[in-house]
Amino acid sequence: MPAINRCQLISLGILYAVAGCQFLPESLQKNVQAIASHSQQTTPDQSCPTNPPLLEANQVKSISLSSTPVQESGQIRANQSLGYSFEAEANRQLFFNTQDNLCIWIYAPDNQIVTNTTLPKTGKYTMQISTPQGFTTFEIQLSLDAIAVEPPSSPPRQNYQFSWANFPQYSCGDSLPTDPNAFPVDFYPVFIPQSEANLAKAKSKLCQDSFNKTSKDTGELVIQVASFTTVEKAISFKNFITSEFPGARLGEKTTRN
Incomplete structure (x- = not known):
């Protein structure tokens, strides 16, 4: 074909x-x-x-x-x-x-x-x-394709910007909602490849609460550096850190009830 x-x-x-x-x-x-x-x-x-x-x-x-x-x-x-x-x-x-x-x-x-x-x-x-x-x-x-009269466009997507000038931080991701009615809430984790050097670098340069964990989607040992409540923000953060942490990726979402 x-x-x-x-x-x-x-x-x-x-x-x-x-x-x-x-x-x-x-x-x-x-x-x-x-x-x-x-x-x-x-x-x-x-x-x-x-x-x-x-x-x-x-x-x-x-x-x-x-x-x-x-x-x-x-x-x-x-x-x-x-x-x-x-x-x-x-x-x-x-x-x-x-x-x-x-x-x-x-x-x-x-x-x-x-x-x-x-x-x-x-x-x-x-x-x-x-x-x-x-x-x-x-x-x-x-x-x-374009026509003379277009249907209403969708609302603009949130543009998340990150700067190394704002890091390191103790915690880089989103916090749990304080409103009980906001649950359940999804979290999208950001992982980097696991190594002692990467963990030390993440704690000193990026997110001080970074930790080792086993990825539930692949079963491999990874370092979780952050977790966000929208996949768009998680993707933006992953793209932001890739230059310093090659192999950064998103993990499977988790839901907090």
């Missing part, structure tokens, strides 16, 4: 397995491999399920799309799904951009799988996202 440029949905079946596409000049764009569910060309550890995992209604987020890309992020396992619903007019084109290994299904307002780059009907669409294996933290950008 040929590789597809331009980060578009394509008319090659019901299942899109996506890895690493960016809004770059066409000559620099990475290819998107689009794989129909019946394809035998994928390796076992890269293939998406023939039947998508169950998508619970409480795992679907409503978003507004326009020609300006909207960025979303989350965490999923191979047997789980997240969804994004959006309104679109017939004959609009849907674009998406991700650098992560994802399985993606697009459902039309009549719950039929979309098999064409052009959205066929006016109404509410749902994008279902899963991962072919294991656990992953993902980021994805979504947009529609």
Whole structure:
């Protein structure tokens, strides 16, 4: 099956397995491999399920799309799904951009799988996202082609900025809410590779309460340097410390009741 440029949905079946596409000049764009569910060309550890995992209604987020890309992020396992619903007019084109290994299904307002780059009907669409294996933290950008009158754009995302001038701190992450009604609350941990040198460096230069722990998503020994109540803030912090701590990553979220 040929590789597809331009980060578009394509008319090659019901299942899109996506890895690493960016809004770059066409000559620099990475290819998107689009794989129909019946394809035998994928390796076992890269293939998406023939039947998508169950998508619970409480795992679907409503978003507004326009020609300006909207960025979303989350965490999923191979047997789980997240969804994004959006309104679109017939004959609009849907674009998406991700650098992560994802399985993606697009459902039309009549719950039929979309098999064409052009959205066929006016109404509410749902994008279902899963991962072919294991656990992953993902980021994805979504947009529609431009029209004369655009639908309302989604609220601007919080831009988290960190500066080394503000470190070290005793504790770098978010605190538990003081309002009992705020529970349950999710926390997204930030890990760095475990070593005595990294732990000493993290305590002296970054977060003094850094500690060793076993990652529940991989079972490996890691150093937790912080934990945040939004995945966006956790990703921003991970990106901030990567220059000093190569291999920094997000761990699986934990929920405090």
